[in-house]
Amino acid sequence: MQNHERDTRPLYRERLAPGLWLLVTIALAGPMTTLVFLPAGSTTLALVIGVLVSLLLVVASIAFSPVVAVADGxxxxxxxxxxxxxxxxxxxxxxxxxxxxxxxxxxxxxxxxxxxxxxxxxxxxxxxxxxxxxxxxxxxxxxxxxxxxxxxxxxxxxx
Incomplete structure (x- = not known):
């Protein structure tokens, strides 16, 4: 008996994510955000907000990068x-x-x-x-x- 199912694996797939230097540049928004929130009171809160902003921006820049793929004809x-x-x-x-x-x-x-x-x-x-x-x-x-x-x-x- 032959297998008639189509191979659904992509022939090619690449996420056009930013390079390392651009990711580092994006992550620098965190320390800047920390400096903005420092006068508001808590140093710990300002640091947490800065780290979260850096993390969110880096993850978003990778997750929302376009994908190039060749699959299913x-x-x-x-x-x-x-x-x-x-x-x-x-x-x-x-x-x-x-x-x-x-x-x-x-x-x-x-x-x-x-x-x-x-x-x-x-x-x-x-x-x-x-x-x-x-x-x-x-x-x-x-x-x-x-x-x-x-x-x-x-x-x-x-x-």
Whole structure:
């Protein structure tokens, strides 16, 4: 007897969380909050409030970071999603070329999920003639893996 259940594991999944230095910067809101509450009376209360503010902001910045995923024949980038059948050949960019593609060479007729501090970029052409968006530009820490997952989901296993 054959197993006819679809494999529901994602081919690719990445949370575009802030980098360590940005998290440290966000956490600095706690000591500033402590300084604001110090004149109000209790030093202990001010410290507790500062620690809670730091913790809340760091957890929120990670929890609310967008997720890029390829699963169930679909590419998801943040809240947007598209069927993999409408995806063209993904283009991988790193370094200086990625910076140019995120800046002056960013397509005006495209959809973008760009995050600072993340070097890699994958640009995926959209082949649906009815879609006004011609490409998706997605920041990623592992552009080769994302491109491979998109190819696999679209039925093009190799390059």
């Amino acid at each position: 679909e590419l998801r980038a943040g809240r947007a999603h598209i069927d993999a059948g409408w995806l063209g050949e993904p283009e991988v960019y790193t370094g200086e070329e990625a910076r140019a593609r995120r800046g002056p060479r960013l397509p005006g007729d495209g959809w973008h999920l760009i995050r600072g501090g993340i070097d890699g970029l994958v640009v995926v052409p959209i082949t649906d003639p009815a879609d006004p968006v011609r490409s998706w530009s997605i920041s990623t820490r592992t552009p080769d893996r994302l491109a491979a997952a998109i190819r696999r989901a679209a039925g093009r296993p190799g390059r």
